[in-house]
Amino acid sequence: MLTVIRDLLKYDGRFRVAFVFLLLTLILAALSLFSPYAPNRTFLVPQDMPPSLQHPFGTNSRGQDLLWWMAFAVRNSLILGIITAIVSRIIAIFVGLVAGYRGGGIDRLLMSFNDSFVVLPVLPILILLSFLLQGQLSLVALALLLGLFGWPWDARLIRAQVLSLKERSFTRTAVYSGTPPLKLTLREHLPFVLPVVFATTINNMLWAIGMEVTLSVLGLSDVTVPTIGTTIFWANQHQALVAGVWWWLAAPIIVAVVLFLGLYLLFSSVNEFIDPRTRLRRIGA
Amino acid sequence: MPLLQIEDLRAYYRTEVYGISRSVRAVDGVSMELYNNEIYGIAGESSCGKTTLIKVISGTLKPPLRVESGRVHYDFGAFEVDMLTIDPEELRQTVRWKEISYVMQGSMSVLNPVRKIIRTFEDIVRTHQGIPNKKLFLEQTQEHVRRLGLPPDVLNLYPHQLSGGMRQRVAIALATVFHPSLIIADEPTTALDVVVQRGVLQMLKDIQAESQNTVLLVTHDLAVHANVADRVGIMYAGRIVEEAPTQIIFNAPRHPYTEHLIRSLPTIGDKSVKASLGGAPPNLANPPSGCRFHPRCPLAMDRCRTETPEMITLSHHHRVACHLVTEAEA
Amino acid sequence: MRKFVLNYLIPRIGQYFLVIFLGVTLTFIIPRLSPSDPVERQVSQLMMSGSHVSPEAIIAMREALTEMYGLSGSLWEQYLAFWGRLLKGDLGPSLSSFPTPVTQLLATAMPWTFGLLMTSIIISWIVGNILGALASYYEKNVAIQIVDVVSQAVRPIPYYIMALVLLAVFAYWIPIFPFSGAYPPGTRVEFSLSFILTVIRHSLLPLFSLVLIGIGGWFIGMKSLTSNIISEDYVVYAENAGLPKNRILSQYIIRNAMLPQITGLALQIGLIFSGALIMEVVFGYPGMGTLTFQAVMANDYTLIMGITLLSIVGVATIVLILDFIYPLFDPRVRIQ
Numbered sequence: 001m002l003t004v005i006r007d008l009l010k011y012d013g014r015f016r017v018a019f020v021f022l023l024l025t026l027i028l029a030a031l032s033l034f035s036p037y038a039p040n041r042t043f044l045v046p047q048d049m050p051p052s053l054q055h056p057f058g059t060n061s062r063g064q065d066l067l068w069w070m071a072f073a074v075r076n077s078l079i080l081g082i083i084t085a086i087v088s089r090i091i092a093i094f095v096g097l098v099a100g101y102r103g104g105g106i107d108r109l110l111m112s113f114n115d116s117f118v119v120l121p122v123l124p125i126l127i128l129l130s131f132l133l134q135g136q137l138s139l140v141a142l143a144l145l146l147g148l149f150g151w152p153w154d155a156r157l158i159r160a161q162v163l164s165l166k167e168r169s170f171t172r173t174a175v176y177s178g179t180p181p182l183k184l185t186l187r188e189h190l191p192f193v194l195p196v197v198f199a200t201t202i203n204n205m206l207w208a209i210g211m212e213v214t215l216s217v218l219g220l221s222d223v224t225v226p227t228i229g230t231t232i233f234w235a236n237q238h239q240a241l242v243a244g245v246w247w248w249l250a251a252p253i254i255v256a257v258v259l260f261l262g263l264y265l266l267f268s269s270v271n272e273f274i275d276p277r278t279r280l281r282r283i284g285a
Numbered sequence: 286m287p288l289l290q291i292e293d294l295r296a297y298y299r300t301e302v303y304g305i306s307r308s309v310r311a312v313d314g315v316s317m318e319l320y321n322n323e324i325y326g327i328a329g330e331s332s333c334g335k336t337t338l339i340k341v342i343s344g345t346l347k348p349p350l351r352v353e354s355g356r357v358h359y360d361f362g363a364f365e366v367d368m369l370t371i372d373p374e375e376l377r378q379t380v381r382w383k384e385i386s387y388v389m390q391g392s393m394s395v396l397n398p399v400r401k402i403i404r405t406f407e408d409i410v411r412t413h414q415g416i417p418n419k420k421l422f423l424e425q426t427q428e429h430v431r432r433l434g435l436p437p438d439v440l441n442l443y444p445h446q447l448s449g450g451m452r453q454r455v456a457i458a459l460a461t462v463f464h465p466s467l468i469i470a471d472e473p474t475t476a477l478d479v480v481v482q483r484g485v486l487q488m489l490k491d492i493q494a495e496s497q498n499t500v501l502l503v504t505h506d507l508a509v510h511a512n513v514a515d516r517v518g519i520m521y522a523g524r525i526v527e528e529a530p531t532q533i534i535f536n537a538p539r540h541p542y543t544e545h546l547i548r549s550l551p552t553i554g555d556k557s558v559k560a561s562l563g564g565a566p567p568n569l570a571n572p573p574s575g576c577r578f579h580p581r582c583p584l585a586m587d588r589c590r591t592e593t594p595e596m597i598t599l600s601h602h603h604r605v606a607c608h609l610v611t612e613a614e615a
Numbered sequence: 616m617r618k619f620v621l622n623y624l625i626p627r628i629g630q631y632f633l634v635i636f637l638g639v640t641l642t643f644i645i646p647r648l649s650p651s652d653p654v655e656r657q658v659s660q661l662m663m664s665g666s667h668v669s670p671e672a673i674i675a676m677r678e679a680l681t682e683m684y685g686l687s688g689s690l691w692e693q694y695l696a697f698w699g700r701l702l703k704g705d706l707g708p709s710l711s712s713f714p715t716p717v718t719q720l721l722a723t724a725m726p727w728t729f730g731l732l733m734t735s736i737i738i739s740w741i742v743g744n745i746l747g748a749l750a751s752y753y754e755k756n757v758a759i760q761i762v763d764v765v766s767q768a769v770r771p772i773p774y775y776i777m778a779l780v781l782l783a784v785f786a787y788w789i790p791i792f793p794f795s796g797a798y799p800p801g802t803r804v805e806f807s808l809s810f811i812l813t814v815i816r817h818s819l820l821p822l823f824s825l826v827l828i829g830i831g832g833w834f835i836g837m838k839s840l841t842s843n844i845i846s847e848d849y850v851v852y853a854e855n856a857g858l859p860k861n862r863i864l865s866q867y868i869i870r871n872a873m874l875p876q877i878t879g880l881a882l883q884i885g886l887i888f889s890g891a892l893i894m895e896v897v898f899g900y901p902g903m904g905t906l907t908f909q910a911v912m913a914n915d916y917t918l919i920m921g922i923t924l925l926s927i928v929g930v931a932t933i934v935l936i937l938d939f940i941y942p943l944f945d946p947r948v949r950i951q
């Protein structure tokens with residue numbers, strides 16, 4: 001694992017950028033543990049101060065120091081992303097493995113449900129849902145909800161991976177030589193499936209955090225919890241751009257861009273690393 | 286003048302992924318000649334460098350494959366071409382398909398799956414000759430495939446509607462539209478069943494007999510060479526180890542590797558157990574010293590381990606690179 | 616032909632109805648899982664608004680609302696009634712602009728969204744795919760490399776943030792585009808050249824945002840597809856046959872690589888549609904997105920419901936149309 005990270009750092013520019021960006025994000029998130037202010041308290045510092053040494057990200061019209069607020073925000077957004085990713089991973093792995101290994105009628109049934117979920121426009125449905133739960137939709141509840149909608153793409157990928165593994169000659173050899181199915185799955189196939197799961201996890205986190213931004217901006221989440229989305233919601237509420245408090249929007253935008261680029265570049269770098277063709281070139285076949 | 290002269294050709298794959306650089310010496314010191322009006326067969330195990338050699342000969346090599354040294358010289362009668370120095374655009378316009386055409390390995394999938402067969406003919410003819418009259422082109426193409434024993438209807442089908450043998454015939458028909466001086470066929474029958482193989486080989490033979498050109502036939506299947514080729518070259522680990530007219534190579538092989546290959550061929554009525562050759566083909570990234578066959582050779586001497594054998598010419602255009610033969614002849 | 620209908624067309628049409636069935640059922644179930652009774656909420660909101668309402672009127676309103684929400688009878692009866700009203704095209708009256716039917720509001724908003732969505736999809740799909748195909752064929756080209764870097768940077772950014780950045784840069788910082796709307800307030804909606812030009816000018820920024828993200832996505836997808844297809848036998852063969860590069864690119868590489876991209880479009884249309892909704896909110900473009908925002912702000916439950924249903928049916932229909940188009944480009948599906 002460590003050598004993999006070292007190799008990637010040495011030879012993949014994208015990974016280097018991703019590493020630095022994610023490190024910055026994690027440091028910011030970790031800062032929240034040392035925050036002098038509780039996140040939901042207001043009017044603690046002078047309002048609308050532009051970025052300065054004392055307030056590196058400036059302060060907002062609600063009298064909050066944006067540095068500390070953003071620390072909480074990025075931490076919460078990451079937590080949301082991770083919870084969603086875990087929930088949807090569980091469903092995706094289950095559906096993908098069952099459809100792939102069982103095949104036949106079960107596969108067709110699962111995949112047609114899967115494809116229906118892929119096609120459904122999630123945003124309007126989520127808007128309807130969060131509208132009905134207005135105010136009561138906590139961060140964790142939102143994360144769980146997103147998890148329930150975020151699995152079909154990845155279930156399809158995992159299924160495809162399983163199907164191709166089933167066709168490989170080493171699987172046949174193992175089956176003919178009497179390897180128990182569970183052992184075959186865990187010992188021989190899991191090493192191929194796990195990288196796919198890892199790559200989709202990152203992608204899923206991106207989707208979840210982006211969805212949170214959208215719903216929060218529409219005022220459909222618990223806006224007292226600091227997240228990247230609620231930061232923008234409050235800035236819009238106070239018409240930050242019109243009032244000239246541009247840093248109120250700049251802070252979440254910069255943090256979001258750094259976080260999203262970091263995650264995405266990590267995803268594409270890892271994706272290329274696990275690509276069988278690059279893998280072959282690496283081991284020199 | 287021979288049609289093609291190759292002198293001490295070396296072509297390596299050089300790759301670098303995540304800091305590990307490797308070079309695979311797929312063709313490492315090949316010298317040979319091809320003449321007009323012959324079928325030359327190249328035989329050898331998989332990954333002995335056959336396909337790489339063809340890529341260089343046909344001028345279709347791409348990175349990471351690179352020619353390190355050597356000469357590949359063509360004499361087409363009307364003009365001469367040095368394959369390693371010719372400008373790619375000139376190669377495309379004057380040599381490709383008009384002088385050298387290529388029936389690729391895996392011909393099953395060389396046809397564009399989303400277009401009708403006739404479109405591929407159209408592309409090739411338009412590129413190298415132009416199609417001033419579409420009706421004439423259609424008639425000529427139909428005539429061309431009919432002469433090769435294919436129903437003209439196949440032109441209006443998509444590749445997935447054809448059987449494997451049909452697709453291979455179409456590939457050969459495509460390769461012969463301009464009656465090129467050299468047709469290179471890389472494993473043209475490998476994926477086909479025996480009956481279909483026979484038909485496809487006969488087609489190749491007929492074409493050669495009719496247009497008196499040169500066919501370079503590459504396959505690991507010695508039975509095919511015995512039936513089709515005029516001369517055969519045996520390749521091992523990036524080098525040609527023996528070359529002779531077909532009769533001679535099958536009746537009086539001199540190189541231990543060739544002998545072994547021939548002995549392993551089944552003959553009718555023979556019930557003896559075939560001896561297998563120990564070991565595996567060498568890793569071309571790190572080939573053995575001296576004669577590359579020595580780790581698997583039952584007759585290897587000390588000299589074979591350190592000294593690369595020179596190619597020597599015996600009578601009847603029989604060439605071989607083996608210390609045993611060199612010493613016996615001296 | 617029979618095989619094509621049985622193996623391809625019928626499953627697609629079945630899938631279409633499954634999507635709609637699932638979507639409608641979800642929209643039916645979701646409100647019934649909600650902890651608060653929508654009727655009570657509506658009534659209490661009316662009472663809180665401070666107007667004097669007599670108890671009799673409240674009872675009458677409660678009944679009317681219960682009827683409108685389809686909350687009378689058993690769950691199964693409610694479900695059937697829900698379908699019955701949908702099939703008649705009845706989505707009820709909008710609560711915020713009572714008694715205008717929801718369908719009428721949707722009909723006004725939908726063409727705007729449809730136009731924006733279609734234009735952006737067509738432009739970004741074509742441009743992104745062509746650039747992506749060029750990218751793996753001309754790896755060393757500087758312009759392509761710039762597109763590559765920009766695509767990598769743009770692709771992961773959520774629609775909302777991208778819209779905000781573009782708005783800040785092109786309407787606030789460098790004010791070359793109007794801030795919001797599809798036309799200035801007070802303009803008469805008519806079919807005239809000047810009106811169309813105004814609309815185009817106002818639509819450029821939201822369109823540009825969608826197209827930018829779209830191109831990034833299709834570019835990256837196509838680039839990786841082409842890098843695989845480039846080593847397929849038929850491409851290598853075409854190269855060996857000395858065909859001109861642009862011929863190989865258009866007829867061999869793009870023709871084959873576009874097939875998975877059509878499927879990709881069908882699979883992503885839901886996401887793209889969601890993105891378009893957000894763009895509209897940010898740019899105040901008068902389509903379904905802005906309508907959604909207004910509905911949320913005004914607590915207009917029936918309107919949100921109508922938007923959700925229309926979105927599901929609309930997206931599923933576009934997917935079905937794409938499924939019908941696909942065989943035109945892939946003979947292997949058409950002729951089995």
